[in-house]
Amino acid sequence: MSSGETLLLAIAAVLVFWAVGAYNRLVRLRHEIARACAPLEAQVRQRDAALRAWVGALRPVLEGADTPADAVLAAADQVLVALDRLRLRPTSARAAASLRLADDTLSAARERLLAELPSHLHSPRLSGASLEVAGPAEELAAAASALGFSRAQFNATVDQYNEAVLQFPTVLIASLFGFRAAGPL
Structure with a gap:
């Protein structure tokens, strides 16, 4: 074997080892997104239970104005459906956008419900209804605070993956094997 062939073989070996390493790194980062999705899911479900308890405590105070409370519960249901989609495909930008939109809808519904609350619930002097709520x-x-922390961790993991997918020359391996940028929340 000539020195030119040996050099060519060495370069090919280095490229193959680099490609395998880049592929394995992308797979590892994609799996980290899936792992970061689990605490996020747990926190969303915990917030959902707390939200439903809060709405249940507010119902007697709302005096028949069920529409804002029902809108909050419907938006909470949308969040859970979007969360299930994200859990199935944690790197899907579309699933992350769906969860982000559902969460924004829930926030807007909560704001409308808060606007409907009687003024005595906002006063510093707590009445009996205020104590129940x-x-x-x-x-x-x-x-909500714990969910914010889980969301920040998920987004940091997504950012790390997206940087790896878009980094040259790893972008060549990513496009060859179908790695796409993930969506943050």
């Missing part, structure tokens, strides 16, 4: 409201606030 305070516990579920605190649980909801804690669940």
Whole structure:
């Protein structure tokens, strides 16, 4: 074997090892997104339970104005459906956008419900109805805070994966094997 053939063989071996390493890195980062989806799912479900308890505590106070409460529960159902889609395909940008949109819809519905609340629930002097709502409201606030942390971790993992997918020369391996950029929340 001539020195030119040996050099060519060495270059080919280095390229193959690099390609295998780049592919394995992309697979590992994609799996990390799936792993980051599990705590996110748990926090969304915990917030959902707290939200439903909060709405249940508010129903007697709303005095027949069920429409805003029903809108919150319908939006919460949409969030759970979008979450199930994301759980099945955690790197899908479309599934992440769907969950983001459903969460925005839920936030808007909650704001409309808060606007409907009687003024005595907002006063610093707690009435009996305010005391009944305070516990579920605190649980909801804690669940929302924990969800924010899980969402930040998920987004950081997605950003790391997306950087790897778009980085040259790894982008060549990514396009060859169908790795696509994931969607943040």
